[in-house]
Amino acid sequence: MGRSNVIIGFWIVLLAAAGLIFITSLSEEQSLTGDKAEATGPSGSLPVEEGVFRLSGNAVEFMRLYNSGIQGHMDINGYYSRRAFPGAPPVIPHPVEEFPENMGKYCLQCHGKGGYVAQLSAFAPLTPHADLINCLQCHVPVKTSGTFAASTWIRPAAPETGRQALPGSPPVIPHDLQMRSNCLSCHGGPSAPVEIRVSHPERVNCLQCHVPNEGTSNKNTIWTR
Amino acid sequence: MPVKSYIAFPRVGMKEQLIEVLKKTPHCEVMPALNKDVLVLVTDTADDQEEEALRQILYGIKELAHLNLVSGYSDKINQTDEKSSEHDNE
Amino acid sequence: MTMNRRHFLKKAAAASAMAAVAAMLPGVLFASDIESDHFPPGIDWTKAPCRFCGVGCGILVGVQNGKAVAVKGDPNSSVNKGMLCVKGYHQTMCISSADRLTKALVKKHGKYVETSMEEALDLVAAKMKETIDRHGKDAVAMYTSGQSTIPEGYVASKLMKGAIGTNNLECNARLCMASAVAGFLTTFGADEPMGCYEDIDHANVFILWGNNMAEMHPVLFSRLLDKRLTRKDVSIIDLATRTTRTSKAADKSILFKPQGDLAIANAICYELINNGWVNKSFVEKHVVFRKGKTDIGYGLEDKFAFKDEAQPIDFEQYKSFLEDYRPDKVEALTGVSAGDIKFLASLYGNPNKKVVSFWCMGMNQHTRGTWMNNLVYNIHLLTGKISQPGNGPFSLTGQPSACGTAREVGTFTHKLPKGVVTNKKHRELAAKIWKVPYDRIPDKPTYHATEMFRAVDRGEIKFIWIQATNPLVSLPKTSRYRPGMQKKSCFIVVSDVFPTPTTDVADVILPAAWHIEKSGLYGNSERRTQYWDRMTDAPGEAMPDAWMTIEVARRMGYGDLFPYSKEKHHEEIYNEYRQFHAGKQHNMAPLAILKKRSGVIWPYIEETGKSTLWRYNSKYDPACDPDKDFDFYGNADGKAVIWQRPYEAAPEMPDNEYPFWLNTGRVIEHWHTGSMTRRIPVLHQAVPHAYVELHPDDARQLGIVNGQKVKVISRRGTTILPASINERGLPARGQVFVPFFDEKMLINDVTLDAFCPISKEPDYKKCAVRIEKL
CATH class of the missing domain: 3.40.228.10 (Dimethylsulfoxide Reductase, domain 2)
Structure with a gap:
């Protein structure tokens, strides 16, 4: 037993090294477009990781709901069917009041805290960015299934899940965190698609073990001095 | 079906020769570092007999100075792990 | 499955070994093939400005196997800081539209015939030349766009004003930003x-x-x-x-x-x-x-x-x-x-x-x-x-480069890349940089946008080349200008990415490369110039508008004025254009800087490498007289x-016969005439067609319910649209609102072509209509 602990310890060291590579590559990619010289005003409105802990207060409740036996109907295919490509803002699959008194409040009633919606037999998905309240800026309803002209658009493949550096090690985050920095909104809670639901929502510091790696831009995946 | 990866260090000045030898060795995949005298070796054998045979071959390669096991995997969970650690820092 | 799993195990084993080596020997490098194998398939992200509005958000376009597959906001752009709108996210999807124009089409005996680009460009050049020879320089015109790139606008100006020698160059920015320009010029003397x-x-x-x-x-x-x-x-x-x-x-x-x-x-x-x-x-x-x-x-x-x-x-x-x-x-x-x-x-x-x-x-x-x-x-x-x-x-600004191209390059009849045609010094500067005789550039403006299409209708303009815009949806009073363009008297060339009501009346349709299929520069509302590189190949024979203009110019015998290379023409043109704005008041950043940053606001200060964020204030703007706190130079x-300036009434006001004000505009989902956004399924499905918004009390009085088809009638024309009550917007009583993106429900058949006498920009927001049930 003692021996396998040593081995696990060794793996964690390796993972840390791997993590270093991944994180460095991400920042190098971002610096491609560096516009820092002009960023003299108050800080940007979208720090990439600001939302990680936002729903953490609900984590225990999520655990309870997992165990309550109530099931939503969201699976991973349903999840992606609402997005033109992985990372695109999802469309609104239900009728929506186009002209609410207060758009943010109206949408957040359900998408802020979640909960079961009997009419749709589903749990309301949680927004990862509750501070952005001009909701219809990015999310639009679906009024028709037709198209104006035929399209050859093919939805790109979703990122591969379960990608690990080592067998048994924590999987990497296969997508970027922009607008999606609150992990629990998609991976925790009863509205999360079963395939990507996290088994341990109570361990809220996700980025402690899971590192972002989109698998993008091959040229930047190796760190050099 | 054991899969293992090693860090392989060639004898001084023999990196290219070592790459050539390993390329010809069955069950081996070699990934040389571009800027250092070191290479990564991944082996993939069908069973323990084959694994043992490969180990004998590897030990016999004269261009190889040092072989350092990094990770191992087998369907028989943890067995190869237990074994592999014996070869650590041989 | 086993194979995949085995493959994965090997890659994982290799990756951990590499990580271990990296920990031991910092700086070690392996061939990247293992990485690309390990993480199939790689997406490369490249920066660009958004294709749509004048905000000029920075986007990152994800390209995989030569195809644009995703868009996200550029977190390094100080414009949007990583945010986008629904149009921005889905913009590249329009490329996949099945009815994309990929071949030149020439109308022969009333039918469009697929033609090689070479032959089509030969025909365009020959027609343009023949028209000039027979009817004079002012019988040919170009009508471009606030969505044209800076190089596209620049070569159009150089061809018309410098090479041919006519001021018959206008753009659709006349329809959206001319009053802003005239306002700036009359108050501050600078746009x-x-x-x-x-x-x-x-x-x-x-x-x-x-x-x-x-x-x-x-x-x-x-x-x-x-x-x-x-x-x-x-x-x-x-x-x-x-x-x-x-x-x-x-x-x-x-x-x-x-x-x-x-x-x-x-x-x-x-x-x-x-x-x-x-x-x-x-x-x-x-x-x-x-x-x-x-x-x-x-x-x-x-x-x-x-x-x-x-x-x-x-x-x-x-x-x-x-x-x-x-x-x-x-x-x-x-x-x-x-x-x-x-x-x-x-x-x-x-x-x-x-x-x-x-x-x-x-x-x-x-x-x-x-x-x-x-x-x-x-x-x-x-x-x-x-x-x-x-x-x-x-x-x-409305359009992505209404500032950068239309206003700064000056694709208006009265403008030059620096200054106006009526100013001798400005003509001299243009002639010098263009290497043309000074007296070739005429000193009088000719037609502004509305008048240009009136001149087509009157038969004065006998050749017009329209690039990157769709006037038969966007002009006011299309009920006059559509029949005008259908007349035989004018030879019409239209360069576009998709078929539109304007390509429908063309004699030659030239297939254009879309946004990321060419390199270019845009300038947004805040004087920010933004560069992007070509990311994917244009389909078929589609090519950048600038290159079409250059090809035609060469065929007309102006090759020496257009010595640009196919691969780098956008860079060569920008470097030439930049000379016009040399000096502290409007210095444009060099290309090398624009390629690195998400964008740069002019005047760019060479000494510090910084943008001038507030003009006319000597604290921020080195072009000011340092002895003054403010200098409106x-x-x-x-x-x-x-x-x-007093209040003066609108030209047409509601009366007994036409009791409603008609206001027109846009919706968030659609960009202008919808030729791109309607081909993006997400956007079309959100707003599939236009509608007429009524106040609920007016609707009740007229006995109209939501969704019911009604006629919107003015003295110019009629359009039939479904009523929209208590949906997107709420017009005041006695007013109706119609979005103009829908080519099948053309509200501009109804609008009035009255304009501001100073700016010549039409008023799309006010005319009188009546509403009738079908």
């Missing part, structure tokens, strides 16, 4: 805003003049909302003729009667003076007062001509002029209570509040658009709230002008 988007981070009050920012400039509006959320002292005031998403999000919504804005602005100035809120030292040092002509007409008749004449006045004369605009006196005219006007004036007049005014088409598409722009500048000049962080008037005396 484009003095401030930048960073003003949003500093201001306390945002006053939106007829600007549905939540839908039209959504990312900037989100920045406003973000400020209001994170700071206690921020408020948003919506001043409009229709209740919109913006009104709902604003702290206060004030509705006014169409055309009433002229009186509101003057009434605010009356209040500022009456309450002693004028910044006297600023006004004394930096402002002069003038008045222009009044009763200036509406341009409804062909060949309408107008020239304003400025007369100096003094402060006392201006003050007595404003007596007619005491808030209680204008209540009836504006529909706004004296209390609300006083409230607005108190916001502008409060020395402790920083105020930004935003506007776009509400003020520009206005028969007194230039005046309206002047009047808002008056407010900011009287209070000295201008050219400082968080204080300033901010004219927003666009005018020779360094002073800005406060203009005495």
Whole structure:
């Protein structure tokens, strides 16, 4: 037993090294477009990781709901069917009041805290960015299934899940965190698609073990001095 | 079906020769570092007999100075792990 | 499955070994093949400005196996800081439309025949040359776009004005930004805003003049909302003729009667003076007062001509002029209570509040658009709230390069890349850089946009080349200009990415490369120039508009003026163009800098490598006289002008026969005439067709229910649309609103082609209609 602990310890060291590579590559990619010289005003409105802990207060409740036996109907295919490509803002699959008194409040009633919606037999998905309240800026309803002209658009493949550096090690985050920095909104809670639901929502510091790696831009995946 | 990866260090000045030898060795995949005298070796054998045979071959390669096991995997969970650690820092 | 798993195990084992090596030997490098294998398939992200509106968000386009597969906001762009709107996210999907134009089409015996690009360009050049030979230079014209790239606009200007020698060059930016330009030039002597988007981070009050920012400039509006959320002292005031998403999000919504804005602005100035809120030292040092002509007409008749004449006045004369605009006196005219006007004036007049005014088409598409722009500048000049962080008037742009291309390169009949054709010095500079004889550039402007299509209708223009725009959906009164373009008298060439109602009347259709299929530069609302590289290949024989223009110029014998290379022409052209703006007032950043950063605001300061964020303020702008705190150097005396501009009525007002005001505009999902956004399934499915918004009381009175088809009828034409009641927007009683993106429900068949006599920009927001049930 003692021996396998040593081995696990060794793996964690390796993972840390791997993590270093991944994180460095991400920042190098971002610096491609560096516009820092002009960023003299108050800080940007979208720090990439600001939302990680936002729903953490609900984590225990999520655990309870997992165990309550109530099931939503969201699976991973349903999840992606609402997005033109992985990372695109999802469309609104239900009728929506186009002209609410207060758009943010109206949408957040359900998408802020979640909960079961009997009419749709589903749990309301949680927004990862509750501070952005001009909701219809990015999310639009679906009024028709037709198209104006035929399209050859093919939805790109979703990122591969379960990608690990080592067998048994924590999987990497296969997508970027922009607008999606609150992990629990998609991976925790009863509205999360079963395939990507996290088994341990109570361990809220996700980025402690899971590192972002989109698998993008091959040229930047190796760190050099 | 054991899969293992090693860090392989060639004898001084023999990196290219070592790459050539390993390329010809069955069950081996070699990934040389571009800027250092070191290479990564991944082996993939069908069973323990084959694994043992490969180990004998590897030990016999004269261009190889040092072989350092990094990770191992087998369907028989943890067995190869237990074994592999014996070869650590041989 | 086993194979995959085994493959995966091996890759994982290799990766951990590499990581271990990296830990031991920092800096070690392996061939990347293992990585690319390990993480199939790689997406490469490349920066660009968004294809759509004038906000100019930075985007990152994800390309996988040579195809654009995803878009996200560029977190390093200070414009949008990683945010986008629904159009921005889905923009590249239009490339996949099955009806994409990929081959040149030439009309032969009434049918379009696929032709090689070589042959089509030969034909275009031959026709253009033949027309010039037979009918003179002014019988050929080009009509381009605020969506053309800087190089595309530049070569069009060089071909028409420099090579051929005609001022028959216009662009669709006349329909959206001309009043803003005329406003800037008459008040400050130089075009484009003095401030930048960073003003949003500093201001306390945002006053939106007829600007549905939540839908039209959504990312900037989100920045406003973000400020209001994170700071206690921020408020948003919506001043409009229709209740919109913006009104709902604003702290206060004030509705006014169409055309009433002229009186509101003057009434605010009356209040500022009456309450002693004028910044006297600023006004004394930096402002002069003038008045222009009044009763200036509406341009409804062909060949309408107008020239304003400025007369100096003094402060006392201006003050007595404003007596007619005491808030209680204008209540009836504006529909706004004296209390609300006083409230607005108190916001502008409060020395402790920083105020930004935003506007776009509400003020520009206005028969007194230039005046309206002047009047808002008056407010900011009287209070000295201008050219400082968080204080300033901010004219927003509609199109992605209305500033960068249409206004800065100058693809208008009266413009040159620097200055105007009527100015000898400006013509001399252009002739020198273009290497053409100085007298080849004519000194008189010819046709502005509306008049250009009237000239096509009259048979004066016999050849027109339209690039990157769709006038038969976007012109006012298309009920006249569509039959005009169908006449045999004019040979019509249209370059576009998709078929449109304008390509439907073309004699030659040239397939154009879309946004990311070519390299280019755009310039946004805040003077920001943004460069992007080609990311994917254009399908078939589609090519960049600039290259088509160059190919035609060469075929016409102007090859020596267009010595650009196919691969690098955009760079060579930009470097040539940059010479026009050399000097402190409008210096453009070099290409190497533009390639690195998400964008650079001009004037670019070579010494520091920084942008000038606030012009005319010597603290920020090295082009100012350092001895002055403010220097409006666009005018020779360094002073800005406060203009005495009265209220004048709209040309056509509701009456018994046509009892409703018609207002037109956009929705967030669709970009202009919809030729791109309607081909993006997400956007089309959200708003599949146009509609006419009615006030619920008006609908009830007419017996119309939601979704019912109704006729919208004016003196020009009729369109049938479904009624929309209590949906996207809420028009005031007696008004209706129709979005103009739908080529199958052409509202511009109904609109009026009246325009501002100074800017020549049409008013799409006001005409009289009646509504009938089908």
